[in-house]
Amino acid sequence: MAIWQPKSDEGIGKSENLGRRLFDEPMLAGVQSPKLFGGLDLRNFQEKRDREFSLDRLGRTGIDKRVLQYLVPRAKAASTKFKTPKSFDGWAVLLADVIVKPPVGLGFSLHPSPIAGDGLDENNFHAHALLPESIEPDDRYRTALHLRHLFGTHGTIHQVASDSRPSLDSASPQTTNVLTALIDRVQLTAAWKVVRGLLRKIGV
């Protein structure tokens, strides 16, 4: 059976599963003993560039494994293009209908917006929710908080093991976040030991 090919001129179906990419965001430099947090990081729901809240169409009526096979390498490639590379952790997934007509608060119109490109730069499954025009910073925060609430309350998390981390697919989102924070901490400590060793070697 061929992979589902969404048509950009057909619009987005009510039952489509739409995913917001989740990236591992950095901690503050001064945080030595981070409190463990089981929620979604607000930064993953802030759209910095424009009013188009970027989404991936994960499947027509559910999460389509073949679509994931197409999208995961693209999302991982995108995670390396940040100023400071991040790891791609998966998607926060929500039904299209909930985004358009949420149980609480403002809804958002959805638009297919496939991205043309070569190789991993191409994304035939890209879509966006159009955000309200916000001039004030607090309006943008309200929109991000609302979207996070919708995805966190009415959606699910589809996790993807990053290349540098053990798979946490079978863990609950809260457990995973706790484990992820611990792994980060261990990695940071190890990195610091290496840097400290180098500094000692050069006599600093």
Added chain:
Amino acid sequence: MKFRATAAATASISVGSAIVSFASPSPSVDLIERYVRFTSPAVHLGDITFDAGIRVPNPKRPAWFSTTIAEIRASVSHAYSAHDGQWLNQNVANAATDFFGSTADLLPGKPYIYSSIDGDLVAEFTTPNGTLTSIISPTFTLLFGVVDGVTSERKIMETRRTREEVRDFLKPLVADPHGDLATQE
């Protein structure tokens, strides 16, 4: 109203839960005389002068306060230019320090803090009845609460009203029917 001498030249007067201290820089000031002058009905309050000003002591701060403030201060970069998520600029750090300084005893526990994409400070709390997210910028503080799936928000512009606004906003988020929070580790 009760009066309590706490040192040679200091008296603390409690009115309800508030404590007002009269402190003198000079230990030679006759505390008893001041006490009598203050309590004497024959003396008009306007006739009384005190050597030192009246101050309201800082509210009792929870154990996490000093750690969180230290983490914020250690995250300030004077070479800060872009929002990379690891550093705060001084103005944001100052706003966050002021916010926690005036509300720490009301808040439900140690926050999970990070920098927003815009460089402001985000503080996430879990409360007995839901969640609270505070976004602290140099020009405003935004509170966003969720209780039983119902969201509420409040924008605070005037820093002098921060404590009052936070106390009021937190009422539905905490279990205490009186609206006062028991701080947690």
